[in-house]
Amino acid sequence: MLARMQLVAVTLDCPDPPALAAFYQQATGLEPHPESDADFAGLNGEHGLLIGFQRVEGHRAPSWPGQSVPQQLHICFKVDESLDEAEARLLGLGAGRPDHQPHGDRARVLTDPAGHPFCIIPR
Incomplete structure (x- = not known):
């Protein structure tokens, strides 16, 4: 029998966790995690999934689609x-x-204020 794992959190590095959490809160309508602070902020997602944002000094925004600073993570909504x-x-x-939009009319690639790429797709 295979061991089962449940994904409970995804955390993005960023220079300003409260600001990035506020962007995603406005974008998604998710509720802030009650223990958010200046160094780590979170949003309570569906099915218990936490989206976290952690402060990283000297954070460098991804350079998607180039890889001089790899994207590190890609989220789809x-x-x-x-x-x-x-x-x-x-x-x-x-x-x-x-400028680079590889999915045609099927999806759009955007970047959050910290530079992380994410896709939006129709429901």
Whole structure:
């Protein structure tokens, strides 16, 4: 019998955990973790999954799609609105939009304020 593991947290390195948590909270509607502070902030996700943000001094933003600073992590989110509407909303919250868009109309790649790439896909 295979041992079963349950994913309970994904943590992103960043220069400002509260600011990055606020971006993702506004983007997703997830609730802040009650023990968040200046060095580690979290959001309580669905099915008990915590999305964490930890302070790293000297953090260098990923250079996606290039690899001079590897992306380290790539998160995908399903969105209820159209990709155009979701993209506009997220850009308004501080996301970036790289020129390189490899998925055509199936998905959009954006970057969070700390430079981490993430995809939005229609539900």
